[in-house]
Amino acid sequence: MNPITTTNPDTQSKIDLLWQHYRESRAPEIHERLILFYAPMIRKVVDRMGLRPAGAIEWEDLLNYGVFGLMDAVKRFEPERGISFETFASLRVRGAVLDALRQHDPLGRLARRRVRAAKATIQQLSVQWGRTPNDREVAEAIGLSQDQYKRVLQDASFTILSLDRPGYDNGDGHALPLADLLEDAGAALVMDRVEEEEMRERLARSLQRLSRREQILLSLYYSDGLTMREVAQAMQISQTRVCQIHARAILTLKTLL
Numbered sequence: 001m002n003p004i005t006t007t008n009p010d011t012q013s014k015i016d017l018l019w020q021h022y023r024e025s026r027a028p029e030i031h032e033r034l035i036l037f038y039a040p041m042i043r044k045v046v047d048r049m050g051l052r053p054a055g056a057i058e059w060e061d062l063l064n065y066g067v068f069g070l071m072d073a074v075k076r077f078e079p080e081r082g083i084s085f086e087t088f089a090s091l092r093v094r095g096a097v098l099d100a101l102r103q104h105d106p107l108g109r110l111a112r113r114r115v116r117a118a119k120a121t122i123q124q125l126s127v128q129w130g131r132t133p134n135d136r137e138v139a140e141a142i143g144l145s146q147d148q149y150k151r152v153l154q155d156a157s158f159t160i161l162s163l164d165r166p167g168y169d170n171g172d173g174h175a176l177p178l179a180d181l182l183e184d185a186g187a188a189l190v191m192d193r194v195e196e197e198e199m200r201e202r203l204a205r206s207l208q209r210l211s212r213r214e215q216i217l218l219s220l221y222y223s224d225g226l227t228m229r230e231v232a233q234a235m236q237i238s239q240t241r242v243c244q245i246h247a248r249a250i251l252t253l254k255t256l257l
Contacts, residue, residue: 012171019079035067035076038089040065045093047227062097069096071135118152123255127186132209142161156247206256214249217242 015037022030048063073092077085121141125133133141139149207215213235220231228246232239 019085022074024052029072031074035070038074038085039067039072041086041089042070042093045090046097047229048221048225049094049097059098065096065100070092072096109152111152113126114142114144114152115156118149118156118257119251122252126209126252128253132211135248153244153247156251167249174247203253206253209256210249214245214252218243 015034017233018030018034018037021027022034043066064100069092070089073085073089076092077088079085092240118138122133125137135149135153136146139146142149144152155218209217210218217231218233219224220234221228226234228239228242232242235242237245
């Protein structure tokens with residue numbers, strides 16, 4: 001996952017000084033200046049989530065919810081934890097957007113039940129057959145047509161089944177998204193090195209069980225930092241298909257980890 005923002009040394013020095021003043025004074029005007037500086041990251045974070053607003057939710061609403069997440073991040077950021085502000089803020093922005101979407105959840109009970117059934121079936125068949133089942137096999141197992149199962153994958157994508165969601169807790173209440181394990185090995189992470197490497201190895205083994213197409217998609221999205229739209233262009237498929245493949249890959253990974 002690439003850094004959300006990059007700054008030249010002079011600008012970084014000014015921002016570091018701004019952070020120092022803010023930690024000392026907690027002055028509202030400095031809080032506002034920090035928000036304005038980091039505001040461009042909100043659009044990038046939300047765009048990478050690959051969301052398609054529906055119902056009462058519009059794109060600008062998602063950005064506004066992201067602003068609330070950024071405001072909260074500036075207030076709560078603790079550099080001594082060893083995680084960059086950009087990483088911390090991106091989690092808070094995503095969290096704020098997800099909370100808003102859950103309050104306006106357009107999926108009915110049937111759709112959510114089918115998503116849960118798909119996840120359980122993938123897990124069951126993977127254990128039973130010693131390999132990951134394909135779409136046709138999962139659809140047949142839960143009694144759906146191919147078109148119906150594609151819809152399930154779209155619904156799964158909307159529920160934000162993502163590596164960006166917390167997937168590892170180091171015991172102190174700070175959950176680490178699995179996506180962070182795909183970052184550069186030199187990145188600062190909030191977990192013990194031994195535990196980190198163990199989880200990284202488990203994720204690597206699980207990734208090898210995905211199809212080549214799924215591996216490429218996850219690499220483009222999480223390691224290269226492309227948006228869903230950019231992944232679709234790179235793979236020469238529709239954005240809807242990207243969302244389906246992404247959802248299937250994440251459903252599979254969550255059953256293997």
